[in-house]
Amino acid sequence: MKKHLILLVFLLILTLVFGTGCSQPAESPAEAPAEQPSEVEKEPVVVATMLDSEGSIFGKMIIQVLNANGIETVDKVNFGTPDILRKALENGEVDLVLDYTGSGQYYHPEDATDTSIWNDPQKGYELTAKLDKEKMNLLWLTPASANNTxxxxxxxxxxxxxxxxxxxxxxxxxxxxxxxxxxxxxxxxxxxxxxxxxxxxxxxxxxxxxxxxxxxxxxxxxxxxxxxxxxxxxxxxxxxxxxxxxxxxxxxVEDPAQVPPVYLPAPVLRGEVAESYPEIEGLLKPIFESLNLEALQKLNAQVAYDGKDAAAVADAYLKENGFLK
Structure with a gap:
């Protein structure tokens, strides 16, 4: 009897040991893969210019190039007078404008006491860009070389x-x-x-x-x-x-005293928008570098004198010079 009892206990121990060792743990439900955050949808870039034919041409060029490179835009060409346009840019109502380097004397008069700076194309550009970046987070991109004084x-x-x-x-x-x-x-x-x-x-x-x-x-x-x-x-x-x-x-009429400052046309972009679209500067740089005085005079003549549409003139120039296909 004792032998049978001992054998029974021994078998029970074996069952517990090997049964536990061979059993597989219950599978936990598979974890769902972490959901990838979707890319934040970017706002379209609001492009605005002053009320003139040159602004219309530049504005249409900017819009066409940005659109061709997948950047959605809002067309505010011929937005308003210089003061209205500047205020809209500072308030974030518009994002990208066409402005002129010599205008820095009006935007930051307290820092423009040395008026001779504005007669130097490079110094005037650098000072305007520096002050606007520090005070307004506005970025002056590469200007054209044509002096629109x-x-x-x-x-x-x-x-x-x-x-x-x-x-x-x-x-x-x-x-x-x-x-x-x-x-x-x-x-x-x-x-x-x-x-x-x-x-x-x-x-x-x-x-x-x-x-x-x-x-x-x-x-x-x-x-x-x-x-x-x-x-x-x-x-x-x-x-x-x-x-x-x-x-x-x-x-x-020639001006030997060189009274007016140098006005180089340049795109000005809000800093927040530049962070969302860092490629804008590189897209516009070669276009503005190509626009010397003679080239810009010819484009302006087509709109102001020949009565051609600014968008058509801009499109033709961009395609002829390899900026658009």
Whole structure:
């Protein structure tokens, strides 16, 4: 009996030992793979420009290149006057604008006490870019080399008839009491490096009835008034890149005192948007580098004088120069 009991206990122990060792642990349910976070959807880039033909061309170029490279845009070309455009950029209402390096003197007047800086294309660009980055987180990208500075244009026949070549000649003509009426923008008329600077440097002073002042800087409208003699206009504000001068038989009055600052056109991008789209700078750099004074004058002439659509002009240039297929 004892033997049977001992055998039974022994078998029970074997069963417990080997049964436990051979049994497989219950499988835990397979863990679901971790869900990959989806890429944050990027906001479209709002592109805006001032109210002029040059801004339209640049704006359309920027939009077309960004779209062609998978960057969605919102077209705000011809958005408003320079002050409205700048305020919208600072407030984040728009993301990418076309601006001019010499404008830094207005955006940061407290840091622009040395006015000679704005007559140097590189120094003016670097200071504007530095101040805007530090104070506003706005990035000035590579500018074009074309100087779109402010000058005064007159009819060729008028210049020849009155022996006017330089601003000194024009000042003498005005001071002699001859009929004179200038059409220009408010920004030029009220600027110490614009009309006020010309008056001081060359010793003349225009009366209120010798001025027609427009709120925008659209020189196409101004040059049309000059060409047609509207309201007795015989002089107009003109920019260095205006393409209609030769076609309209107009000449620029030379400025030996170099009163106005250098204005290089450049894209200006909000820093937050640059972080989302770091490729924008590289996409726009070669395009702006290709636009010298002659190239930009020809493009402007097609829009301002020939009446072509800015988008079509921009598209043709980009394709002809290999920036778009």
């Amino acid at each position: 402010e000058m005064i244009a007159i009819k060729r026949e008028f210049a020849e008839a009155n022996n006017i070549v330089t601003m000194t000649d024009l000042a003498a003509y005005i001071n002699d009491g001859n009929p004179f009426k200038l059409i220009c923008s408010a920004g030029f008329a009220e600027n110490s490096m614009g009309l006020l600077g010309y008056e001081e440097a060359y010793g003349f002073k225009l009366k209120d009835d010798q001025l027609i002042i427009l709120s925008s800087g659209n020189t196409a409208e101004m040059l049309k008034a000059l060409s047609e003699g509207t309201n007795d206009v015989n002089a107009s504000l003109v920019y260095g890149t205006d393409g209609a001068l030769d076609k309209m038989n107009l000449v620029v």
